[in-house]
Amino acid sequence: MNKLILGRYLPGDSLIYRLDPRGKFLITFYFIGIVFLANNLVSYAFLLLFVFFAVYISKVSISFFIKGLRPMLWLILFTVMLQAFFTPSNHPIWHWAFLSLSKEGLVIAGYIFIRFILIIFISTLLTLTTTPIEISDSIESILKPLRVIKFPVSQVALMLSIALRFVPLLIDETIKIMDAQRARGVDFGEGGLIKRIKSFVPILIPLFVSSFSIAYDLAIAMESRGYKDGEGRTKYRILHWSKRDNITVVVMIAITVVLLFLRSYK
Amino acid sequence: MKNIISMKNVTYTYPEAETHATDDISLDIQENEWVSIVGRNGSGKTTLTKLIDGLIDCDSGDIFIDGVKIDEDNIWDARKNIGIVFQNPDHQFVGATVEDDVAFGLENQGVQREDMIKRVDHALQMVDMQDYKKRDPQSLSGGQKQRVAIAGVLAIEPKIIIMDESTSMLDPDGRRTVLDLIQNLRKKQSLTVLSITHDIEETQLSDRIIVLKSGKIVKDSDPKGIYDLGPKLIDYGLEEPFTSLVADGLRDELGQEGYVNEEGLIDQLCKLNSKM
Amino acid sequence: MQIEFKNVTHSYESNNPLSGLGLADVSCKIEDKAFTAIVGKTGSGKSTLVRHINALLKPTSGEIKVGDRVITPETNNKNLKPLRKQVGMVFQFPESQLFEDTVEKDIMFGPKNFGIPEEEAREAAHKMIKVVGLSEDYLDRSPFDLSGGQMRRVAIAGVLASDPETIILDEPTAGLDPVGRKEIMDLFKEQQQNGKTIILITHNMDDVANYAETMMVMHDSRLRAVGTPKDIFNDQDLLDKKLISLPQSAVFAQKLAKKNFKFESLPITINELTAEIKQQIHGE
Structure with missing residues (x-):
């Protein structure tokens, strides 16, 4: 239960920590979107470079990101294997029954692997550097237009923040x-399903009872x-959109442009 | 002195319960008093505080807070005068950080943000938790959590603080700091304290003890008057004060009955020791 | 059944909220059939220590001997039932472990897990409900309809019903009123007189003075002192370092000592205190 890094906040301070959580939240989703624009080695390398740069300036040790991969490892390996062995090709290097390994297959598998790394690293970066309450504030702020309907x-935002607040307590309770039940002779990993x-x-x-x-x-x-019911409440916590958030947005636009350019690179 | 809380013939029965949780209770509490409410589990102590805060409505009788009779329409205003610190420190922490939690009550009242920041800081200073402002509750000890809860209450500047067994889940250090804090606060400002407790030491700090049994007030007096009950205290969910137990063991030497406080007992014993 | 810790160290995983060292090089013996109290500040390692006795936690290094069973870092999770049957554990606020639809079934849950036949388990439930001070009428009721104090008693009955040789208590009286507290403590003293080993974690120094024969002091994951309560409470070094606080009788004696009384060693119970005072007043 304690091995799950994705979704955990790590106290710290750096430029990434100080960015407006709304911006971070949206940019993370935006980045996950543009990952799918990459189509060749150079464009993937470019995105990797960007992610590692972001990790570097976040001042969070890379080991946390690698640990974050661990729970997803089987899923990643499975998908990568699937791509490697099932990509149809006219020039297989090796094949046996319905399995075949080809250069194309390996390349696609490699890209899938990089895609996983990119997506997991960037979302881990968001959750490691943004407190759950900042994330719920961002969601509230982003959903604000829905008030019209x-x-x-x-x-909903208060519910979310209370839920987040009680997760650690419920984990302790569990x-x-x-x-207590193990002490009364329950064996969790024993017997049939x-x-x-x-x-x-x-x-x-x-x-449930607790x-x-x-x-x-x-x-x-x-x-x-x-x-009472949320009416007439003021807010203690407010979010600040500052110059550095504007700069981040500009950087993201630049990355998109470069990426589109690199797509046609042979 | 004016009555800050006044209850007249208040009766409440829980749905599906056979007996009254509070049975025709009449009670006046004066401004700036520290009142302990004691009684065994199920004697109606918590029900009493919930009635005072309008968290449940009484079946019959009237409750006045600061001279105003509370009803459905003004209960939210009445509540601004009352802060409750509950038993379990983990079950009352709403905010994700210390400062957010202290601000919660102010947010509910629609206090402007600039004002809120000042009041949160001030409240945290009063409970000496300003260095923990940004911390999350999970990283605090039980005593620290209760101090934050008290800060949350102080931030709304209430006239009454209700301590609903607030120290019963704390270790001795935590209990000590919370009780010291309440004592110090009362030296600095006017504050009525209503404390539900089983802790004899806590009752010794109060001006007055009210004993409840089966929803009725069976005793209401200053601490000495209650401690004079001796072994009967056990029926009311309290233990005998330590000095009474010592005096009891030395009955032949002291030759007197009833409660003596620590200072008095030490004096008497010293006199006896020098005579011999 | 003697319990022995040999150089036991336990470190929590680095990502754990309780991260860091849980126990540091603890060695000690807990005597068979004795009443041992473990004291120390919150977070000093008391709970971590006792969770090693029934292998809820395993040492990172060192070993624990419980009777002829040895627990080492390599001990696997299989076949721990015999050990857990011998070592019963009452957790803090144990009422939160209740889950069956009747009190009887809940008390029988432990015994049945440990392979005790249905009928014997039922007998144990009928016996233990009375031991904890409730009548047999409670057996058919739902545990969730009971008061907090009654639920606590049912949970304790559920632990006693497996007839463990050692009973570990983690602040069993927290949140109870004084009468309930005394009844529960007397109950465990009686269990000891019936031949059980009792290990009690507590913050209440009066309970230590009144009930325990041996006292262990934990601080910063280390075992700092072991001895009789009388010796430990008279250990000036421990007091100066604020590793322990004193029972009320000792505090009172200290105050008398500032006047015209003299105590060779501090009395720790009311009986000791009054006996001492009498002696001095009567000039013996």
Whole structure:
């Protein structure tokens, strides 16, 4: 549970940390989009260079990104293998039954691999350098136009931030309940599928019960602190769009242009 | 002195419950008083505080906060006068960071941001947590979390603080810092404290102790009057004060009954020791 | 069943919120059938220490002997049931482990996991519900309809029902009122008199003075002192470093000592205190 790097915030300070989270959030999605524009070695190399540069100026150790890959490793390997062995080709280097390995296949597999690296690194960069609350603030801000159609944007944002806030608490609670049931003789990794599923009942029920009791306590606490329905609330936390965010946007446009140019490079 | 809280014949029964949670309770609490509310689990202590804060509506009777009778329309205003610090520090932390949590009550009241920043800083200073402003709650100890909860309450500048067993889940250090904090706050400003507790030491700090049993007030007096109950205190969810237990063991030597405070007991014992 | 720690170190994974060292080179023996209290500040390693006894955690280096069972870093997760049957554990706020639809089933859950036949487990449930001070009528009720204090008792009954030789208690009385607290502590003292080994984690120094025979002091993941409560509470060095606080009787004795009383060693219980005072007043 603690090995999952994707989605975790790492306290720190650098240019990347200081960027407006809304900008970071949108740019990350934008970048994931333009990754699919790359079509040859030079364009992929260019994007890799950019990502490594971003990682470098974030001052976050590269090891966190590599750790972030780990849970996805099987998915990546599976996809890459699939591409390598199943790409049809007239000039296979090696083949056996329905499997064939060709130069084209290897190249495509290589590109897929780079694509994975790019996407995982850039989204890990977002979550490592942006607190969950900043992400939920960004979502609130981005969804603001939906207020027109009576979508309860600020309530949803508060819900999201409370949910994020209680994740670590519920993880602690889960570990504690698991320990308590293991001490009472439950073996989680033992027996057939049915037995394994059954062994989670003693975890899930207490976890539900405590989630409800936390939710109840929290609702009472919020009401006692004057939370009504989100109407007439002011905001303590505000986001600042500054010059460096403008610069980032310009950089992204430049990258898109260069990328489009590199696409036709032979 | 004026009454800051006044309850007149308040009765409340939980849905599907057979007995009243509070049974015809009448009670006046004066401004700037520190009142302990004690009683065994299920005696109606928490119900009482929920009624005062309008979190539940009484079946019959009236409740006045700062002279105003509370009803559905003015309850949100009445609540601005009351802050509650609950038992479990983890279950009342709304914000993602310390400062966000302190600001929550102010946001609800629609306070302007510039004003909010000042009040958050000031509240954090009062509980000596200003260095933890940007921290997330998971990195704090239980006592620190409760201090943040108190800061959140102080930020809205209430007249009444209700401590609903706020120290019962803390280790001794945490409990000490929270109680010291409340004592210091009361030296600096006018503040009515209502504290639900099982901790005899905590009741010793208060001006007055109200004992509840089965939804009724069975005793209401200054601490000495309550401690004089001796072993009967156990029926009310309290233990006997330490000095009473010592005095009890030395009954023959001291030759007296009833509660003595620590200073008094030490004096008496020293006199006895020098006579011999 | 004797428990022995030999140079046990435990480090948490670097990404864990509790990151860092959990235990640093701890060696000690916990005597069979004794009542041992473990004290120390929050985060000092008390909980990490006891979780090694039933192999919920395994050492990063060193070994733990529980009876003739040895736990090392290489111990795998298979076949730990016999160990966990012998070592029962009452967690902090144990009521959160309840999940069955009746109290009886919940108490039987542990025993059945440990291979005790249905009928014997049922008998154990009927016996243990009374041991924890509730009547048999409670057995058919849902644990979720009970009060917090009653749920706590049911959870404790569920641990006792497997008839463990060693019972580990992690602040079992936290959040209870004074009467409930005393009843629960007396219950465990009685278990010890029936031949169980009791290991208690607590912040309450009066409980240590009143119930424990041995006391261990943890600080910064290290075991800093082991001894009888009387000796430990009279250890000036530990007090100066603020590694322990004193029971009320000792604090009171200190105050008397500033006046005209003299204590060779600080009394730690009320009985010791009053006996000492009497002796001095009567000039013996």
